[in-house]
Amino acid sequence: MSARAWRLVLLGPPGVGKGTQGRRLAQAFGVPQIATGDIFRNAVKDRTPMGTAAKSYIDAGKLVPDDVTIGLVEERLARPDAQAGFILDGFPRTAQQATALDALVQRKGLRLDGVIEIKVDAAEVIRRLTGRRLCAVCQTPYHLESASPKLPGVCDRCGGPLVQREDDDEKTVVNRLDEYQRKTAPLAEYYRGVGLLRVVDGNGDMDTVFARIMTALGAAVGPAA
Numbered sequence: 001m002s003a004r005a006w007r008l009v010l011l012g013p014p015g016v017g018k019g020t021q022g023r024r025l026a027q028a029f030g031v032p033q034i035a036t037g038d039i040f041r042n043a044v045k046d047r048t049p050m051g052t053a054a055k056s057y058i059d060a061g062k063l064v065p066d067d068v069t070i071g072l073v074e075e076r077l078a079r080p081d082a083q084a085g086f087i088l089d090g091f092p093r094t095a096q097q098a099t100a101l102d103a104l105v106q107r108k109g110l111r112l113d114g115v116i117e118i119k120v121d122a123a124e125v126i127r128r129l130t131g132r133r134l135c136a137v138c139q140t141p142y143h144l145e146s147a148s149p150k151l152p153g154v155c156d157r158c159g160g161p162l163v164q165r166e167d168d169d170e171k172t173v174v175n176r177l178d179e180y181q182r183k184t185a186p187l188a189e190y191y192r193g194v195g196l197l198r199v200v201d202g203n204g205d206m207d208t209v210f211a212r213i214m215t216a217l218g219a220a221v222g223p224a225a
């Protein structure tokens, strides 16, 4: 399966598991996971001009303006490692971003292979987001109830400290979910209309969800070329 270029988009509200599944898909297919949220957070940490421009939006749980975000993705997709495919995690999030992505892949004479929408109900999303903790060093995700580390507050993998993302506090989470409903959720209908959408149940453990995604992709794009 890894022999072909996979160009996939992961769609779904914050906290639904796009990051976890995106990492696994990237590994399985040998293509980069391109997570705009991660890129923005690194830019904020490094205090680059883009990070400075994005910070107030991220802190408020609002979307960063389209021109900034589209420019960032254009640049990232032009890098050599993305020529063999990519897993987009957290992009596109608006109609304008979806249009820009279409134009970008078409310009290269390519097309998207599929859009996976991961679905869980709103109460579960809030539970996942507010209980989420990340290793400050290696970014491994945990959950206070359902995926706790062996030692509280310490990463099993590298011993780093576990932290809560600043925008995972309850107030910001409400804004992020509202942004999702208003601006991003309508993209599912757009991708359904062009035959790319595959909806996957995001309830259950990560192996189960991953298996569902692989099944959905088999149905979407057929056997590896």
Ligand code: AMP
Residues within 6 Å of the ligand: 014, 036, 037, 038, 040, 057, 058, 059, 061, 062, 063, 064, 065, 069, 089, 090, 091, 092, 093, 097, 167, 176
């Ligand atoms: P995430 O890690 O995907 O939940 O993204 C964290 C934050 O980064 C979001 O709440 C937005 O402020 C910003 N962000 C990430 N991706 C995008 C995007 N495609 N468009 C606009 N803002 C984004």
